[in-house]
Amino acid sequence: MIELPCPWCGPRNVTEFRYSGEVTPRPDPATATPEEWRDYLYLRRNLRGWVEETWYHGAGCRRFFRVERETESNDVRSVVRLPAEPAGGRAR
Amino acid sequence: MIADNDRNGSTNGRRRASKASQKKVPKYSAFSLLKHGVGSTEWPRAWRNHEMRPSYDVVIVGGGVHGLATAYYLAANHGIRNVAVLDKGYLGGGGSGRNTAILRSNYLTPEGVRFYDRSLELYRHLAADLNFNVMFSRRGHLTLAHNDSSLRTMRWRAEVNKHVGVDSEVIDPSQVKELVPHLDTSESTRYPILGALYHPPGGIIRHDAVVWGYARAADAHGVHLHQKTEVTGIDVAGRSDSGARIDTAGRSDSGARIDTAGRVVGVQTNRGRIAAPIVVNCTAGWSSTISDMAGVRTPIQTFPLQAAVTEPVRPFLHAVVVSGTLHVYVSQTDRGELVFGASVDPFTSYSMRGSLEFVEGLAGHVLELMPALSKVRLLRQWAGLCDMTPDYSPIMGETPVEGFYVDVGWGTYGFKAGPVSGEAMAEAIATGRTPEIIEAFGLDRFSKGELVGEKGAAAVGH
Numbered sequence: 001m002i003e004l005p006c007p008w009c010g011p012r013n014v015t016e017f018r019y020s021g022e023v024t025p026r027p028d029p030a031t032a033t034p035e036e037w038r039d040y041l042y043l044r045r046n047l048r049g050w051v052e053e054t055w056y057h058g059a060g061c062r063r064f065f066r067v068e069r070e071t072e073s074n075d076v077r078s079v080v081r082l083p084a085e086p087a088g089g090r091a092r
Numbered sequence: 093m094i095a096d097n098d099r100n101g102s103t104n105g106r107r108r109a110s111k112a113s114q115k116k117v118p119k120y121s122a123f124s125l126l127k128h129g130v131g132s133t134e135w136p137r138a139w140r141n142h143e144m145r146p147s148y149d150v151v152i153v154g155g156g157v158h159g160l161a162t163a164y165y166l167a168a169n170h171g172i173r174n175v176a177v178l179d180k181g182y183l184g185g186g187g188s189g190r191n192t193a194i195l196r197s198n199y200l201t202p203e204g205v206r207f208y209d210r211s212l213e214l215y216r217h218l219a220a221d222l223n224f225n226v227m228f229s230r231r232g233h234l235t236l237a238h239n240d241s242s243l244r245t246m247r248w249r250a251e252v253n254k255h256v257g258v259d260s261e262v263i264d265p266s267q268v269k270e271l272v273p274h275l276d277t278s279e280s281t282r283y284p285i286l287g288a289l290y291h292p293p294g295g296i297i298r299h300d301a302v303v304w305g306y307a308r309a310a311d312a313h314g315v316h317l318h319q320k321t322e323v324t325g326i327d328v329a330g331r332s333d334s335g336a337r338i339d340t341a342g343r344s345d346s347g348a349r350i351d352t353a354g355r356v357v358g359v360q361t362n363r364g365r366i367a368a369p370i371v372v373n374c375t376a377g378w379s380s381t382i383s384d385m386a387g388v389r390t391p392i393q394t395f396p397l398q399a400a401v402t403e404p405v406r407p408f409l410h411a412v413v414v415s416g417t418l419h420v421y422v423s424q425t426d427r428g429e430l431v432f433g434a435s436v437d438p439f440t441s442y443s444m445r446g447s448l449e450f451v452e453g454l455a456g457h458v459l460e461l462m463p464a465l466s467k468v469r470l471l472r473q474w475a476g477l478c479d480m481t482p483d484y485s486p487i488m489g490e491t492p493v494e495g496f497y498v499d500v501g502w503g504t505y506g507f508k509a510g511p512v513s514g515e516a517m518a519e520a521i522a523t524g525r526t527p528e529i530i531e532a533f534g535l536d537r538f539s540k541g542e543l544v545g546e547k548g549a550a551a552v553g554h
Contacts, residue, residue, distance in 0.1 A: 015449055019439035035539070042391035042482050042538050046380040048442045071394075072442040 002074045007081045008061045016059035023052045023066065048072055054082070117312040120223050138304055139311035144318055147367035148176040150521060151359055152374050153323050153382055155179030156188035157299075157507060158499050159374035160306035160317075161514020162521075164222075167313035169515070170522035175315045176368075178361060180322035184303030187376040190444075190476030191507040192399050192433040194412050194423060196233045196294035198253050198260045200245075203532040204485065204546050205256040207512060210529060212293060214511035215302075224305030226297055227426060231411050233294025234271060236461075237262075238283035238417035246289035253291070263290045271411055274462045281460060283417050294412055296423050296431075299507060306514075318363070325360035326371060326385040328353075328493055338387050338492050355494035356386065370521055372497040377442070377477025379500035388491045391538055392479045392501050395436035396443060398450045400473035402465075404428030418457040430468065432458060436478050436504065446473040478503050483543035488517065488533040489526050497521060498535065505546075 003011045022044055027036040045051070051071050056064050066080040118124060118136055128135050150166060152159045155177045166172040179185070195215055197208035219226050237243040246262050253260035265277045268288045277285050307317055331354030338353050358367040373382045380392045409424040419435045432454055437447075451473055459466055480503045481487060487501040499517050502509065516530045526534065532544050 013449075014439070022440075038539060038541075043389055044391070044393050046393050046440065048378065048381055048394075071440060074441060074443050 002076075004055060004067065005076060005079050006057045006060060006063075007065050007079050008063055009057060012057070012060060016057060018056040018058045020054035020056055020064070022046075023054060050077070117308060120225075138308045139317055142316045142318075144321070144363060144366065145174075145176070145316065146365075147358070148316070149174040149368065150176075150370045150372065151366055151368040152177045152372045153359070154186070154374035154376070155183040155307070155317060155319065156186050156374065156376065157184070157302055157306060157510035158188075158376070158502075158513050158517075159372070160303060160310055161510050162372060162374055162499065162517045163315045163514075164306050164310040164313065165514045165518035166521060167310060167315055169518055172518075172522055173314040175310075176366065177310070177315060177317050178321040178323055178359070178366075179317075179319050180362075182319050183307050183317065184300055187476050187478070187502070187506050188299060188303050188510070190399070190474060191299055192421065192423065192431050193296050193299040193425075193507065194233070194294070194421065194433075195228070195297055195508050196291055196412075197258050197508075198233065198235070198249055198289060198291040198294065200249050200252060200546055201485075201532075201544050202252060202256055203544055205253055205258055207529055207533075208505075208508055209256065209258050210515075211509050211512035214515065215297060218302065218305065218511060222305035222309040224301060224308060226301045226305050228295065228297045229426065230293060230295040231423075232271065233291040233412045234268065234414065235289040235291075236268070236275075236285050236413065236415045236417075237287045237289070238285060238415065240286070242416055243287050246287070249289055258291075259293055260289060260291045263288055272409065272413055274408060274464050275413065276461060276463055283415075283460065296412060296425065298426075302507075302510065306510075322362045323359050323382060323385070324362060326356060326382070326496070327358045327360065327365075328355065328386055328496075329357045330354045331387070331493075338389060353387070353492035353494070356496045368495075370495045370497065372499060372517060372521065374499045374517075376479055376500070376502055376506055379479050379498070383491075383498060383500065386491070386493050386496045388493055388496060388498070388535075390487055390498065390500060390535065391482050392487075393440050394442055395439070395478050395480050396441050396475040397434065397436045397478045397504060398446055398454075398473060398475045399431065399433040400446075400451060400454060401425075401432070401471050402430040402468045403471050405430070405468060413461065415457070415461060418460060420454060420457045420461070422458065422461070429471070430465070436480065437475075442477060444475040444477065446475055478506075482538070484546040485544040486513070486533050487535050488513065488530045489520055489535065491535055 002014045004014050004017050005011045052068050064082040067076050068078045069076050152163055159177050163175050163177045197212045199205045250260045250262050264287050265285050269277045332352045356371045375382050383390045404427050412423040414421040421433045423431050479501050481501040488499050516527045519527045
């Protein structure tokens, strides 16, 4: 069991949150090629180490935030608040 | 057995392998059982330890069922014996030792059904082929439907299965009750059972025995097995944009098309460098970290999947029971233990620690299916790592880097596919052509938009 530090509600059990995936820069719709869209859709870095990702506090404040998580130990170090609607559209 | 070999393997690099360990692998038979059972002679080691050669024709990364099967079929079917299998831990310590040992071929797409059916066929004859008892037990596989949409998917699967020649049918709750009397098939439960997809050829097997059987048979053909040998890098020569990572369509990070993705020339390990013109990534869980070493990007995300086992009880469960809605699958081993598996964890991780919420949820779900199990105690729980792909199908075959092959992205289906993957990968490597049975699973399918959607065949919702 791991705890996530929600920037609005404080530390809560991970079961209260929904994982929205690692932060993947969204290409500009006006100029993106089909290949860039495909990469944005499918390719993740899937690193073993520190990863920046988006989480949603579904069973709490229902807001999005960014955390840096170590994917092997599940340690969390930095937390950043996000606006209610995350940049790059709705989370997956 | 594993522990002994492990210890031997760790010192292998420093001392010459003893004479005894270099002896030819003897055949197991009724006579050898009598000789070693009644007499006082010790059983010989199942496979030998070798000095690491500076170069091999083929280096296989990952000593699980996929890597060992690939090595075995390379030697047995194609006569390619100068092969090394490297594992950073011990053989079968990853996904091959952590799965729930369920075999079936009732998939959703014709490509998937044909592929897994070939695997089941190989599994059926594996004990005789390998001269090793892998304890295959054909006992029928039931996927329960608790709502209309899953019943619809099951009818679809049954039709696809029958079309390809695989025995599968949708049965009603009374037939389910006949097959598994301990299931609560009443209508008063939270998720009443509306029917099931019944797949008689499905069953279970002793997963460690499969690993050991392949290891022993590969060793008998002259394949070198190197345990505690961690790959730390993959050497690629002749790349036009060196250091860049290449995506599924053969383009670099910056988006520019690179003319030559290069070719593999060897691997770096914690025990030194090995030169090899062909390197095969047969790892699970960490496969994307290995592919990254060659500069090949794969659309994979690593999720843990947890499982648990109970104390042994008298045999009562003679089929494999799966419930997608309740996220659980149950089978009873030959020793009487109940093995439970679940869906993958809700977020990516390389951690293999179990969690309390998993056991809590699992217990609740199992009791909804079989209330009679309320007094049974859990012995232990564990987690394994699953490489999930966007379409739940594996990624097999060549990559943009010449000589670098992948057999990855197995998600939750890897163990079932061990033999056929080994057979197909060996053929791909030996002939240089992609066998028809794995044509649909190439890395380039993501850039072509030709996905093979197998999510509907997942035992439980992931």
